[in-house]
Amino acid sequence: MATIDLEAVAKSFGPVxxxxxVDLQIRSGEFVVLVGPSGCGKSTLLRMIAGLEEASSGDxxxxxxxxxxxxxxxxxxxxxxxxxxxxxxxxxxxNMSYSLKLRKTAKERIAxxxxxxxxxxxxxxxxxxxxxxxxxxxxxxxxMGRAIVRRPQAFxxxxxxxxxxxxxxxQMRAEIKKLHARLGATSIYVTHDQIEAMTLADxxxxxxxxxxxxxxxxxxLYQRPANRFVAGFIGSPAMNFVSGTxxxxxxGRPVHLQADHAALPVPDLDRPDGHAVTVGIRxxxxxxxxxxxxxxxxxxxxxxxxxxxxxIVHLRLGDVALKAYRPxxxxxTAGQRVHVRLPREHMHIFDEASGARIEPAGSGRSxxxxxxxxxxxxx
Amino acid sequence: MAAVARRxxxxxxxxxxxxxxxxxxxxFPLFWLLKVSVTPNPLLYxxxxxxxPSQTSFEHFAFVIRNSDFxxxxxxxxxxxxxxxxIVTIIAAGAGYAMSRFSFRGKLWLVGLLLVTxxxxxxxxxAPIFRMLTPLGLTNSLTGLVIVYSxxxxxxxxxxxxxxxxxxxxxxxxxxxxxxxxxxxxxxxIIVPLTLPGMAATLGFVFTAAWSELLFALMLISRADASTxxxxxxxxxxxxxxxxxxxxxxxxxxLIPALLFFLLIQRFLVQGLTAGAVKG
Numbered sequence: 001m002a003t004i005d006l007e008a009v010a011k012s013f014g015p016v017x018x019x020x021x022v023d024l025q026i027r028s029g030e031f032v033v034l035v036g037p038s039g040c041g042k043s044t045l046l047r048m049i050a051g052l053e054e055a056s057s058g059d060x061x062x063x064x065x066x067x068x069x070x071x072x073x074x075x076x077x078x079x080x081x082x083x084x085x086x087x088x089x090x091x092x093x094x095n096m097s098y099s100l101k102l103r104k105t106a107k108e109r110i111a112x113x114x115x116x117x118x119x120x121x122x123x124x125x126x127x128x129x130x131x132x133x134x135x136x137x138x139x140x141x142x143x144m145g146r147a148i149v150r151r152p153q154a155f156x157x158x159x160x161x162x163x164x165x166x167x168x169x170x171q172m173r174a175e176i177k178k179l180h181a182r183l184g185a186t187s188i189y190v191t192h193d194q195i196e197a198m199t200l201a202d203x204x205x206x207x208x209x210x211x212x213x214x215x216x217x218x219x220x221l222y223q224r225p226a227n228r229f230v231a232g233f234i235g236s237p238a239m240n241f242v243s244g245t246x247x248x249x250x251x252g253r254p255v256h257l258q259a260d261h262a263a264l265p266v267p268d269l270d271r272p273d274g275h276a277v278t279v280g281i282r283x284x285x286x287x288x289x290x291x292x293x294x295x296x297x298x299x300x301x302x303x304x305x306x307x308x309x310x311x312i313v314h315l316r317l318g319d320v321a322l323k324a325y326r327p328x329x330x331x332x333t334a335g336q337r338v339h340v341r342l343p344r345e346h347m348h349i350f351d352e353a354s355g356a357r358i359e360p361a362g363s364g365r366s367x368x369x370x371x372x373x374x375x376x377x378x379x
Numbered sequence: 380m381a382a383v384a385r386r387x388x389x390x391x392x393x394x395x396x397x398x399x400x401x402x403x404x405x406x407f408p409l410f411w412l413l414k415v416s417v418t419p420n421p422l423l424y425x426x427x428x429x430x431x432p433s434q435t436s437f438e439h440f441a442f443v444i445r446n447s448d449f450x451x452x453x454x455x456x457x458x459x460x461x462x463x464x465x466i467v468t469i470i471a472a473g474a475g476y477a478m479s480r481f482s483f484r485g486k487l488w489l490v491g492l493l494l495v496t497x498x499x500x501x502x503x504x505x506a507p508i509f510r511m512l513t514p515l516g517l518t519n520s521l522t523g524l525v526i527v528y529s530x531x532x533x534x535x536x537x538x539x540x541x542x543x544x545x546x547x548x549x550x551x552x553x554x555x556x557x558x559x560x561x562x563x564x565x566x567x568x569i570i571v572p573l574t575l576p577g578m579a580a581t582l583g584f585v586f587t588a589a590w591s592e593l594l595f596a597l598m599l600i601s602r603a604d605a606s607t608x609x610x611x612x613x614x615x616x617x618x619x620x621x622x623x624x625x626x627x628x629x630x631x632x633x634l635i636p637a638l639l640f641f642l643l644i645q646r647f648l649v650q651g652l653t654a655g656a657v658k659g
Binding site for chain 1: 556
């Protein structure tokens with residue numbers, strides 16, 4: 001197992017910057033997930049680590065050794081593709097042993113490795129089949145098997161579960177996690193699915209528009225998103241955002257919501273009067289109350305979605321849509337008027353213009369996270 | 380319900396009838412070729428138009444094989460067509476793969492140039508090609524023909540092969556290279572086996588094109604011992620008449636290799652080898 005270090009790695013196609021310079025140190029045995037919407041540069045970054053794309057600038061080091069000019073075959077890394085990329089003219093066993101054959105491994109050792117991997121992945125009965133005779137889940141397993149027989153320095157996963165149905169995806173996610181716990185292999189996993197990122201990662205790297213938005217543990221990103229992009233991307237149902245103006249001069253220093261001019265009590269901010277902000281709050285923190293208690297805002301219930309485990313209530317506040325999540329069932333029905341309370345201790349405040357997180361004044365938090373750049377669009 | 384079923388049956392019948400009609404029209408000349416080739420000379424003009432002669436014989440075949448230069452023409456054609464097909468397919472496989480997988484400077488120009496070569500009527504090029512080949516000693520030679528045929532067939536074959544490579548996911552090349560293969564190993568061990576149907580199609584296409592080519596063979600070859608069979612067929616046309624029986628017999632014989640060839644490669648043509656490579 002090896003460390004992977006990226007120093008100012010960037011990619012551009014002519015004048016188009018696909019990826020701004022990236023610095024990232026991945027520890028040996030760490031499971032890092034690159035997450036972001038499609039086109040954010042996460043797959044490009046992975047392919048550069050694999051050697052399938054050339055980095056336009058910067059250094060890529062695997063186990064301390066600079067590999068920018070090393071062809072993929074000599075980087076000793078394994079990769080699992082979204083499309084599985086199984087060799088259709090080879091059997092499962094041949095697919096898994098191809099890399100070992102290329103390395104001129106002894107026949108007995110190959111047979112042993114394939115047998116071991118097939119047992120681990122529950123493929124023992126299928127080793128003589130061709131990929132076309134396998135189901136999607138089985139193909140996915142063969143692709144994993146092809147990676148693990150080699151004992152590579154690192155595993156790269158490029159959206160490996162995207163082509164599976166929801167049930168199978170959940171199952172394979174757990175298996176990948178178990179496999180990682182057992183092999184302890186350095187892994188880089190690319191996905192656009194924030195649940196996969198949250199459940200699998202030791203550390204998440206959130207990317208948008210070719211820029212790293214935040215690096216941290218799953219709970220870091222969930223609890224203290226560095227900017228509006230991360231706040232909106234991580235978590236499902238997604239965080240609610242309402243725009244407003246910070247009134248430092250008014251009593252209680254509230255945020256006046258543009259939606260219905262309600263004064264929303266927020267934490268004290270180190271910002272001047274009239275500063276435009278976005279208030280974010282997660283659906284599970286939105287409290288829905290029947291009565292018109294002080295500090296609540298009146299809303300209409302638009303839609304109620306019971307998920308079984310809980311209920312998502314869609315609310316409308318002026319022209320802003322809000323979502324509230326309650327475990328279990330609720331008695332709210334569509335068309336009803338309710339009042340919501342947005343507890344200030346669960347609020348995330350972002351700069352309206354830059355999208356960067358604004359820490360409450362005197363919170364004593366290190367400014368580290370708020371220094372993260374806002375999501376800026378690249379032309 | 381019954382009306383719907385009846386309409387569906389009527390539709391199917393019309394469909395089959397149209398196909399049958401097409402097949403009849405397409406195969407009729409071949410049938411006529413066969414019919415004339417087995418009609419004895421005396422009956423050829425005396426029986427009028429009949430679908431099948433009252434008496435058949437293989438005398439034309441026997442004559443063509445024993446007493447004419449036809450076996451020699453046949454051998455020449457085989458050498459020229461097979462060599463052309465193999466050379467063109469190898470070049471087209473390499474070039475098609477490069478066009479499919481690599482982006483390089485001037486690629487668009489190269490594609491444009493390849494297309495331009497296909498725009499001129501071949502007749503225009505006979506004189507310059509003859510002029511070029513003469514000092515090189517490549518007229519009256521099978522090698523000269525192979526070179527000319529290859530040059531004419533490569534551009535189309537490259538486009539054909541490129542489309543076959545385009546149909547194979549790039550992830551397979553990437554997976555092979557990550558597995559430890561060089562680019563060439565990935566091409567040879569993973570991509571080529573999957574493109575066999577395409578290669579067979581290219582091989583078959585070029586083989587038939589070279590096998591039936593007459594214009595250049597006629598212009599570049601003047602000696603009988605270097606003639607290919609389309610040129611040889613013309614030798615049955617004499618000043619005083621056309622020996623139709625022998626000509627048709629030779630024609631039937633000339634069909635055999637093309638038939639055999641397609642019989643051999645049809646396995647690859649119909650096989651969908653890439654099934655199961657990626658999800659789809």
